[in-house]
Amino acid sequence: MRLEDRKPFHASNVQSLTVLVQREVERRILTGELPAGERLSESALAADMGVSRGPVREAMRGLQQAGLVEIVANKGVVVRKIGYDEAVDLYDLRGSLFGFMCETMARRRTDAQCAVLRDKLGAMADAIRADDKDRYYRLNIEFHAAIVEFCGNSRARTVYEGIVKEMHLFRRRGLSRIENMEASMREHEAIAEAIVAGRAEDAREAGITHLRNGRDRFLATLDPAPESLAAAGRDRALRRTATAE
Amino acid sequence: MRLEDRKPFHASNVQSLTVLVQREVERRILTGELPAGERLSESALAADMGVSRGPVREAMRGLQQAGLVEIVANKGVVVRKIGYDEAVDLYDLRGSLFGFMCETMARRRTDAQCAVLRDKLGAMADAIRADDKDRYYRLNIEFHAAIVEFCGNSRARTVYEGIVKEMHLFRRRGLSRIENMEASMREHEAIAEAIVAGRAEDAREAGITHLRNGRDRFLATLDPAPESLAAAGRDRALRRTATAE
DNA sequence: AAGCTGTAAACTGTCAACAGTTGTCAATCC
DNA sequence: GGATTGACAACTGTTGACAGTTTACAGCTT
Numbered sequence: 001m002r003l004e005d006r007k008p009f010h011a012s013n014v015q016s017l018t019v020l021v022q023r024e025v026e027r028r029i030l031t032g033e034l035p036a037g038e039r040l041s042e043s044a045l046a047a048d049m050g051v052s053r054g055p056v057r058e059a060m061r062g063l064q065q066a067g068l069v070e071i072v073a074n075k076g077v078v079v080r081k082i083g084y085d086e087a088v089d090l091y092d093l094r095g096s097l098f099g100f101m102c103e104t105m106a107r108r109r110t111d112a113q114c115a116v117l118r119d120k121l122g123a124m125a126d127a128i129r130a131d132d133k134d135r136y137y138r139l140n141i142e143f144h145a146a147i148v149e150f151c152g153n154s155r156a157r158t159v160y161e162g163i164v165k166e167m168h169l170f171r172r173r174g175l176s177r178i179e180n181m182e183a184s185m186r187e188h189e190a191i192a193e194a195i196v197a198g199r200a201e202d203a204r205e206a207g208i209t210h211l212r213n214g215r216d217r218f219l220a221t222l223d224p225a226p227e228s229l230a231a232a233g234r235d236r237a238l239r240r241t242a243t244a245e
Numbered sequence: 246m247r248l249e250d251r252k253p254f255h256a257s258n259v260q261s262l263t264v265l266v267q268r269e270v271e272r273r274i275l276t277g278e279l280p281a282g283e284r285l286s287e288s289a290l291a292a293d294m295g296v297s298r299g300p301v302r303e304a305m306r307g308l309q310q311a312g313l314v315e316i317v318a319n320k321g322v323v324v325r326k327i328g329y330d331e332a333v334d335l336y337d338l339r340g341s342l343f344g345f346m347c348e349t350m351a352r353r354r355t356d357a358q359c360a361v362l363r364d365k366l367g368a369m370a371d372a373i374r375a376d377d378k379d380r381y382y383r384l385n386i387e388f389h390a391a392i393v394e395f396c397g398n399s400r401a402r403t404v405y406e407g408i409v410k411e412m413h414l415f416r417r418r419g420l421s422r423i424e425n426m427e428a429s430m431r432e433h434e435a436i437a438e439a440i441v442a443g444r445a446e447d448a449r450e451a452g453i454t455h456l457r458n459g460r461d462r463f464l465a466t467l468d469p470a471p472e473s474l475a476a477a478g479r480d481r482a483l484r485r486t487a488t489a490e
Numbered sequence: 491a492a493g494c495t496g497t498a499a500a501c502t503g504t505c506a507a508c509a510g511t512t513g514t515c516a517a518t519c520c
Numbered sequence: 521g522g523a524t525t526g527a528c529a530a531c532t533g534t535t536g537a538c539a540g541t542t543t544a545c546a547g548c549t550t
Contacts, residue, residue: 016318016533018306042502052535054299057503058306061263065310067400073261074502074541089398096345100338153334155312155411159404166400261503287532297505302533319511319532 017051022059024049029068029079030168036081040069067166080169087170088219090163095211097160098144101151102191102207106200113150114196120146121192128181136181143188147195147207179217187213262296267304269294274313274324275413285314285322312411325414332415333464335408340456342405343389346396347436347452351445358395362437365391369433373426381426388433392440392452424462432458 025045028034046056060077063069071077082090105113120143127136148157187210194203270290273279287305291298305322308314314322327335350358365388372381393402432455439448 018533019318041500043500053502054302054534054536057299058303061303061306062310065307067403073264075543076502086400090400092349093345093398093401093404096341100341104337153338155331155335155408156338158312159338159408163400163404263503286530288530298532299504299506320513321532 017055018058018062021045021049021051021055022062025059025063026066026068026165029063030165032168034079036079036169038079040077040079042076066162068169080166082166082170084170087167088215090167090170091211091215091219094160094163094167095208095215097156097163098147098211099204099208101147101153101156101160102195103200103204104151104153104156105147106195106198106203108152109150109195109198113146116146116150117143117192117195121188124185124188128185133181136184140184140188147191183213184210262300263303263307266290266294266296266300267307270304270308271311271313271410274308275410277413279324281324281326281414283324285324287322311407313414325411327411327415329415332412333460335412335415336456336460336464339405339408339412340453340460342401342408343392343456344449344453346392346398346401346405347440348445348449349398349401350392350396351440351443351448353397354395354440354443358391359441361391361395362388362440366433366437369430373430378426381429385429385433392436428458429455 025034025040034040040060042053042056042060046053049056060069060071064071064077068080069077070080120139124136124139124143127133127139148160151157187206190206191203191210194200194206270279270285279285285305287298287301291301294301305314305316309316309322313325315325316322365384369381369384369388372378372384393405396402432451435451436448436455439445439451
């Protein structure tokens with residue numbers, strides 16, 4: 001499939017090859033088609049996609065800034081590898097940002113936005129009753145996306161979405177499973193309730209709590225959870241040595 | 246001055262032209278040498294720095310991802326222009342991040358790090374006694390930088406520093422002035438105290454408060470402060486029309 | 491046999507040239 | 521007179537080629 005064939009034609013869809021290449025490589029990384037640690041050859045990518053090396057190089061530069069690849073001078077570019085501690089840091093940062101966005105949306109919410117949140121919640125409750133985990137997972141993503149969008153802080157949104165992408169670099173399994181739908185649902189309800197009521201501080205805490213629980217649920221599924229996770233005030237150098245992988 | 250002459254030679258300093266160009270253009274943007282809204286010509290930049298257009302294009306791609314420039318297909322690159330509302334959003338986001346970093350440092354702090362904070366505070370008190378605003382300003386930056394570094398979350402640091410850079414795109418004056426050193430000092434003391442004591446939640450709130458106050462002090466100096474700032478729950482579209490500039 | 495050295499292949503960094511697009515401006519038509 | 525069209529200039533998008541570096545491997549030395 002040629003890159004240009006993806007979307008129906010429209011003037012605004014005519015992008016530079018750089019953008020197309022960047023999007024495609026990003027997709028391959030996020031789907032795991034290009035696993036973390038993989039070394040990327042410019043010429044190989046260029047040949048594979050039928051373009052010259054220029055656009056590929058530019059795309060790599062963009063992906064580097066986005067944190068998805070690392071570029072070493074005269075050696076090449078590799079898909080970033082994320083260790084256990086770094087993943088925990090990303091989870092925490094993401095949680096803090098999500099809390100901020102919940103708080104911000106609570107301050108700026110409109111009735112229409114609140115209605116959207118309520119709709120999503122209703123659909124999620126339906127999914128639970130039908131025991132449809134896949135549908136619940138999709139709605140879960142939509143619920144989060146709605147808050148991210150409605151918070152209205154576009155820079156926060158960019159940063160948040162970048163971090164979510166980056167987190168895909170850490171392991172791959174488990175990311176699309178929600179074991180305890182009921183617990184997840186209760187947390188969503190708490191978030192939505194606080195936002196709708198305009199209780200900004202409560203919304204922030206509910207958002208952070210939700211992601212912290214999600215983090216713990218996910219990390220608990222990992223092989224031998226390094227004890228460093230629980231220990232507070234732990235030394236940085238020490239943690240580095242305990243890096244997963 | 247040639248780009249290569251900046252630093253003493255070391256193997257790790259041998260960077261690609263792309264990196265050198267990106268750094269140089271970033272410097273010109275942050276110093277205001279290239280004002281917001283300025284249109285950048287690849288050929289002109291390339292000629293000016295004595296390189297070809299390739300590295301310049303790659304550097305532009307990096308600066309775009311960093312939020313410092315905007316690239317429009319087939320039209321060119323312009324230094325990003327930030328309006329009033331966007332600046333307020335950036336301040337809020339930065340505050341939230343700084344709070345997160347204070348909180349995180351409070352959890353992970355070491356004695357050596359606490360000693361550094363105390364040293365900075367002492368030096369700042371000296372600067373106040375000497376009524377040396379410039380010195381206080383430098384130390385203020387160092388104090389913030391220390392927290393950013395000691396929080397240990399490297400991704401948070403990257404994001405935070407990127408946002409600080411981006412904020413330079415909004416106006417330029419006033420950014421390097423601190424009117425009320427005593428008030429600023431008290432806030433710093435509150436942050437440091439909470440961190441040293443390990444009171445993470447207090448540290449977070451002190452950090453957020455500090456930046457919120459800084460934001461208000463700065464925004465208050467702007468010409469006709471749009472009333473939108475004070476109004477909570479304000480409509481997004483309306484705010485957009487009130488954009489400064 | 492283990493380690494070192496030199497050579498060659500492969501790849502990255504950079505450049506200059508070509509192709510395609512956008513914007514300008516003057517001439518033309520209604 | 522105003523709007524439209526066409527050509528020209530300037531610039532961006534892309535390409536292929538060349539130079540310098542890294543890496544792997546074969547051959548040599550100890």
